Amino acid sequence: MRAKVEVMLKDGVLDPQGEAVCHALGSLGFDGVSKVRQGKIIELDLADGTTKDDVRAMCEKLLANTVIETYRIEIG
Amino acid sequence: MRGVRSAAGRFGGSEPSTGRIVKAAVIVFPGSNCDRDLAVALARSGAEVEMVWHKETDLPKGVDLVGLPGGFSYGDHLRCGAIAARSAIVGAVKGHAERGGHVLGICNGFQILTETGLLPGVLMRNSGLKFVCNTQALRVETTRSAFTEGYGENGVIRIPIAHHDGNYTADSDTLDRLTGEDRIAFTYLSNPNGSARDIAGVLSPNRRILGMMPHPERVVDPALGGMDGSTLFEGVVGALETAGV
Numbered sequence: 001m002r003a004k005v006e007v008m009l010k011d012g013v014l015d016p017q018g019e020a021v022c023h024a025l026g027s028l029g030f031d032g033v034s035k036v037r038q039g040k041i042i043e044l045d046l047a048d049g050t051t052k053d054d055v056r057a058m059c060e061k062l063l064a065n066t067v068i069e070t071y072r073i074e075i076g
Numbered sequence: 077m078r079g080v081r082s083a084a085g086r087f088g089g090s091e092p093s094t095g096r097i098v099k100a101a102v103i104v105f106p107g108s109n110c111d112r113d114l115a116v117a118l119a120r121s122g123a124e125v126e127m128v129w130h131k132e133t134d135l136p137k138g139v140d141l142v143g144l145p146g147g148f149s150y151g152d153h154l155r156c157g158a159i160a161a162r163s164a165i166v167g168a169v170k171g172h173a174e175r176g177g178h179v180l181g182i183c184n185g186f187q188i189l190t191e192t193g194l195l196p197g198v199l200m201r202n203s204g205l206k207f208v209c210n211t212q213a214l215r216v217e218t219t220r221s222a223f224t225e226g227y228g229e230n231g232v233i234r235i236p237i238a239h240h241d242g243n244y245t246a247d248s249d250t251l252d253r254l255t256g257e258d259r260i261a262f263t264y265l266s267n268p269n270g271s272a273r274d275i276a277g278v279l280s281p282n283r284r285i286l287g288m289m290p291h292p293e294r295v296v297d298p299a300l301g302g303m304d305g306s307t308l309f310e311g312v313v314g315a316l317e318t319a320g321v
Binding site: 017 | 159196197198204205
């Protein structure tokens with residue numbers, strides 16, 4: 001089985017990389033991009049029977065820093 | 077590997093003028109690159125220093141001070157310090173901290189301390205997105221710690237920085253608490269990385285854990301451009317020599 005974890009900065013946490021991408025898009029002539037947020041996607045190949053709770057524990061312990069990040073888990 | 081490290085990694089401390097010999101352990105992670113500089117700085121201040129590989133599960137007996145060095149542990153993968161903060165030795169470092177032991181985390185070591193939760197907040201990517209490597213003027217915000225008591229109140233010192241992720245971030249309640257409890261150790265006079273309230277270093281509630289982005293171990297010899305780091309090492313080693321903790 002496979003799980004996909006999406007890790008994003010919490011709202012309100014300044015994302016300097018997202019801002020830089022936003023400015024770069026503007027300078028390339030892409031008007032109308034008002035905000036860019038950059039995150040990461042982590043794909044996990046898992047033994048059958050691994051539960052969403054197990055993946056949640058992985059997120060809490062390592063994959064996300066919950067001081068500044070949120071995570072979303074997609075199974076399958 | 078471990079044997080070699082152990083044999084090569086002992087830095088004999090000079091005889092202290094008073095009190096007992098302070099024992100320090102410098103933790104070495106894959107990708108640490110300021111570990112030997114930190115060991116030399118501590119040894120020059122009179123400590124007996126042992127290098128400890130991250131796969132160990134115990135600190136050497138009788139350790140007074142643990143140093144978490146700068147560098148790029150685990151290639152900064154996932155987040156700076158994230159993987160180092162889950163390595164085998166960290167349980168022992170946390171135990172040492174919980175017993176009231178002193179811990180000094182510099183640069184990547186500061187990032188590791190926030191990832192372990194021993195210090196609050198996070199070090200995020202510099203606001204300018206660039207790696208910054210230069211010497212910074214820092215204000216000593218508190219002298220209420222063994223690390224900072226040797227600097228005069230509101231003293232200004234010059235210490236180099238070299239980091240890509242030194243943008244200290246925490247929620248406003250945490251920042252207010254740090255300010256209110258006088259736990260901001262150093263601030264930048266001219267903020268190089270966007271860090272909240274110009275923070276360059278913070279202390280734990282018991283004031284025995286210091287995390288800082290600047291590198292005091294790089295200014296302990298006039299030949300290397302300054303001595304402003306010596307006061308910190310002499311302060312903490314000296315305090316431990318007489319405290320007998």
